[in-house]
Amino acid sequence: MRIVVHGQQAFGKAVLEELLKRGEDVVAVYVAPQKPGQKPDPLMEAALAAGLPVYQPDSYKKPEVWEEFRALRPDLQVMAFVTLFVPEDFLNIPTHGSIQYHPSLLPAYRGASAINWPIIKGETETGLSIFWPDNGLDTGDILVQKKTPISETDTLGTVYFDRLFPMGVDAMMESVDLVKAGKAPRIKQDESKATYEGRCAPGNAKIDWGKPWEQIDRLIRGCNPAPGAWTTLDGKTIKMFDAKPLPAKDPKGIAGKLGEIVAVDADGITVVCADGRFKVTRVQADGPKVGAGEWAKGANIEKGAKFG
DSSP states (O other), X not given: OEEEEEEOHHHHHHHHHHHHHTTXXXXXXXXXXXXXXXXXXXXXXXXXHTTOOEEOOSOSOOHHHHHHHHHTOOXXXXXXXXXXXXXXXXXXOSTTOEEEEESSOTTXXXXXXXXXXXXXXXXXXXXXXEEEOOSSSSOSEEEEEEEEEOOTTOOHHIIIXXXXXXXXXXXXXXXXXXXXXXOOOOBOOOGGGOOBOOOOOGGGOBOOTTSOHHHHHHHHHHTTTTTOEEEEETTEEEEEEEEEEEEOSSGGGOOSOTTBEEEEETTEEEEEETTEEEEEEEEESSSSOEEHHHHHHHTTOOTTOBOO
């Protein structure tokens, strides 16, 4: 079966390398367009190292792009982390169509930040879907789904890199096997259960110290490592990545104002919220991420300073 891999970044590279390791007939690779000054995409580097032709169209609506794709005589397009819109007619050019990875249990959490939002909203479970893409946003029929729990300490990074990334590569291989065997299902998504969340951007990641500790905790974890939950101090943005919640037994007895730093220690700073405190241990100000205690010492942050 002649396979075209379409994607980018580390996940696309991992899918390509696994297909090649299995001896699959990968005939070409499509990669997101490279911007000026940008480092070569890991998937592109892996494809070139394997001697595969690489294509980087900036649009999939051009006739010449379609003809180029048809000339490859593809049987299946495997889409691993694709961000450009690809029309359904293009998706159907391969003999068996196209399959795509999405890091949520569709139809829940359609959209570009499908890992952030389940954590931020307090879900206890998430997963991934391999589906047959169409002209909608993550609306195509389901082929394979896998589930994974979200713990009280999970971050975007742990959920993705520790689980949804490797599980996704395995699920892609399982899906390819099902297509080859002629046993790949097409399960309609239940539109009554569909949810969509926009991109989790910096505007969504601002910490409100007047919120309950659980909401702040989920926001910090759901934005770690990107886009990074943030607050301000003296007009400067401070991102917070690691913070341990310290719930108060009696919220009425919390000493300190909302957002106030009530302790500065070598290993971190302690900040007041609506119903408790947070021991913040890793932050980012002007430069790289550093220990919060180190940052406080270098920036001369003292007890009594207050985040916005």
